[in-house]
Amino acid sequence: MVTSTIGRRIRLGLIGGGPGSIIGETHRIAARLDGQYDIVAAALSSNPERARQAALDLGIGAERAYASWQQMLEAEAARPDRIDAVAVMTPNDSHHPICMLALDRGFHVICDKPLANDLAQAREIAARVKTTNAEFCVTYCYTGFPMVRQARDMIRAGELGEIRQVHLQYVQSYLAGHDLPAGWRTEGRAGSSLVLMDIGTHAFHLGAFVTGLDVTRLCADVGSAIPGRPVDDYVSALLRYENGARGSLWVTNAAAGSEHGLSFRIHGDKGGLEWHQEEPNRLIHRRQDAFEEIITRRLGPATSEGAQRSTRIAIGHPEGYLEAFANLYTEFAQRVATRIAGTPGDDQPTRFPSVSDGVKGLAFVAASVKSMATGGWQDVERM
Template sequence: MHKRLKLGMVGGGQGAFIGAVHRIAARIDDEFELVAGALSSKPEVAQQSAAQLGIAPDRAYADFKEMAKAEAARADGIDAVSVVTPNHMHFPVAKAFLEQGIHVVCDKPLTANLDEAKQLAEIGKASKVEFVLTHNYSGYPMVREARHLVQSGALGKLRRVNVEYAQDWLSEAITDPENKQASWRADPKQAGKGGAIADIGTHAMQLANFITLQTPEILAADLTSFVKGRLVDDDAHMMLRYASGAKGYLLATQVAPGNENNLRIQIYGEKAGLTWAQENPNQLWFAPLNAPKQLLTRGGHGTSAQTQGQIRVPPGHPEGYLEGFATIYRDAADLIRNGRCENCLLPTLEDGLLGMQFIEAAIQSSAHDSAWTRIGD
């Protein structure tokens, strides 16, 4: 009998955005049931949030450490915890649950700084449980089709990787203290040293790494805080160099009027190129050299059997953001149940550590007049 895994959540209470996204995604494939939570650092908000979500009062916790110990001791304790707090809480929360032998699904970036990321990676290695990072764009079917095309050799040797993530929602100073999503992202005590580079730059980098199956070795970055008084960057652009000889460009900006969630990637090889855009996620342009461009669609003719097996709704019906998260949760459930996952492409602790090394390298490069800086040093 297929039983839902028992899920707990830290963060994601009233007024939070990403917690609701994770809860929806965890239920799309009916793999998880939310049964426990420490949903807010404020006890009254934690209790009220739990009641709204149907969590029993004895499993609505005021403290995540108490939750980790209590759930590990229960015969019906949670199988996994979803960490959906601001960045500065990722490390202590994930650590507490890993040390109690509870699987962790954590929002990105991995931690608030590189030292914490290194510590968490060691803790994860020593534990006997799984750690999954929710870089949801890698769960999109046509992103996986792009990866398949690169892996199959259809593009030939890669020459150029261009990835951009542009938003406009932080183009002005934050004047409303109730705007929780903006406020904590602009606060280095909660977000860490990185602003746009951590919030969306890590998504752009992971997307490029995922599709190309390569990671850049060195970068030259220019980070800027355009909004007066802002303590973290709101715009970042950089050049990238790969060991294979490929060159890249990455832009991550949250001060670009007219852009809502404009994540797009272009990859060019010796034999072909491809283009994918998140705001039209069910289409992938494939351009063989000296031949007409081909429009590949999710569920349409010409896509691989592997991609066809990823879709949930019929061709022509949109599938995107929530389903991308759901694919991560579905594969995580398979991994937790079986200790392995066929065709899983889950972002891991190692991906999270690489993301933090990327942030640190970009900050260091920018501080030294965009000097070429090795990622991971």
């Protein structure tokens, strides 16, 4: 508990995620779950009245129920009991100004993905993180699942041998109907390609997180599976990783009847791993010289350190999305507490995705769009 380190919880301010927002409640549960944060300030909506009322309903004191994020960042910067960090869960096109100001005012930042609306903005934020020396987490939340970390740890330990093939999927249905739902995602505020920005970056990052490898080139088929609509709802891509491994990716939010559909299947010289977010507590381990095994969060030496650190309850009790999300929040809190305490950090590897992971996501989007325009392979730009 961070209370053992600094004698109090991390003070957190929220930006966005007001009434009716699913992602807002998700961030708040993630902050509450392990008792590492006190949510003491909020600017929950772009509508000043709704922003203030929503904060009061959450139990936030009237003084810190702010009407706007600008007001919150300036006011908090001046308080002696100022917040330590802000969590940003607004539409994509506002991430850049909010993060820039929050960093300038000296706050640590948790920002929802994608990091920004385009690659240039993302690089600006990354540069500002460097100059302000802040902690910064991009909530690629699926990296928080224990079995995703187990996969990463196994690959780092060489249990699959050299990685040879990567296959990523994210197959949803929320745009499968012919009529587009209203909302900022379909109103041009989501960046250059809806499906790439909204869920493509998740799948792309998941592959990089688990393998520890970056994609260097790709050839993408981006467009709409449902004819005639003005937004992208489909991408399939051929990938080449930095070590020469081949990969592919199928991401869509227009596959009628699907639910979540995020998965990876990765093969190395010795075997393969497959994971599906819809059954997150099982990791399928195919072995070239032995039968398939089903890795679970069972405690014991066979479960990796990263998986054990990310698990709260075992003996077959399932954990889910909220626990995975909370893992990022809790790891971020521990890092911030170390910074507050001024002690050297522990030597444990950081798990939560960084600002550079956010930049890479936007580079993937840019390369995919360019590949579609040219009809061939494109390099993915580096940091």
